[in-house]
Amino acid sequence: GEDVEQSLFLSVREGDSSVINCTYTDSSSTYLYWYKQEPGAGLQLLTYIFSNMDMKQDQRLTVLLNKKDKHLSLRIADTQTGDSAIYFCAEKTGGYQKVTFGTGTKLQVIP
Amino acid sequence: GAVVSQHPSWVICKSGTSVKIECRSLDFQATTMFWYRQFPKQSLMLMATSNEGSKATYEQGVEKDKFLINHASLTLSTLTVTSAHPEDSSFYICSARGGREATGELFFGEGSRLTVL
Numbered sequence: 001g002e003d004v005e006q007s008l009f010l011s012v013r014e015g016d017s018s019v020i021n022c023t024y025t026d027s028s029s030t031y032l033y034w035y036k037q038e039p040g041a042g043l044q045l046l047t048y049i050f051s052n053m054d055m056k057q058d059q060r061l062t063v064l065l066n067k068k069d070k071h072l073s074l075r076i077a078d079t080q081t082g083d084s085a086i087y088f089c090a091e092k093t094g095g096y097q098k099v100t101f102g103t104g105t106k107l108q109v110i111p
Numbered sequence: 112g113a114v115v116s117q118h119p120s121w122v123i124c125k126s127g128t129s130v131k132i133e134c135r136s137l138d139f140q141a142t143t144m145f146w147y148r149q150f151p152k153q154s155l156m157l158m159a160t161s162n163e164g165s166k167a168t169y170e171q172g173v174e175k176d177k178f179l180i181n182h183a184s185l186t187l188s189t190l191t192v193t194s195a196h197p198e199d200s201s202f203y204i205c206s207a208r209g210g211r212e213a214t215g216e217l218f219f220g221e222g223s224r225l226t227v228l
Binding site for chain 1: 115145153206219220224
């Protein structure tokens with residue numbers, strides 16, 4: 001079955017880079033996603049990567065995928081206070097319908 | 112990006128009453144919508160998959176008679192929490208599949224916070 005895990009908390013200083021890590025167990029993952037959730041709000045899709053890619057860059061965001069180790073990371077360059085939120089990784093496996101979410105990492109940016 | 116709207120954004124009700132939450136896709140048609148539940152400081156748990164014109168598919172452990180889902184049109188799905196109890200208090204989030212279908216991109220509503228007294 002699917003199991004997606006993340007560290008619970010990350011604290012960085014404004015201007016530094018943040019790296020949020022995620023591990024998953026299902027090797028049949030097709031797409032992997034990063035979502036951002038601000039307090040009391042829904043989820044915002046930040047970026048996604050296809051499983052045959054190992055890196056994707058989108059402005060300040062860099063996604064790295066190590067399929068062999070089933071490890072996904074999100075790097076945020078020049079982290080800002082507005083980046084403070086909970087970040088969820090998610091994987092889409094096999095069937096088209098289901099997306100499984102990780103436990104979420106709370107990012108705290110210190111001014 | 113695609114817009115998904117939920118209503119109400121928050122609701123307080125008495126124990127034993129029923130509460131209906133709406134999920135609308137505003138600028139695209141969604142044949143499939145998903146309902147998630149999120150407890151404080153926890154991840155999203157998929158409750159059910161709502162398919163337009165057919166019965167919803169519920170995840171294991173989710174009571175279909177308690178959480179009624181209706182997907183009557185391509186832009187609207189509703190979740191009704193029947194005979195709500197305090198343990199049903201949670202943040203309910205819907206999502207709809209849109210955009211580039213091959214990626215299965217999901218766009219989320221703002222969420223509905225239910226508090227049962």
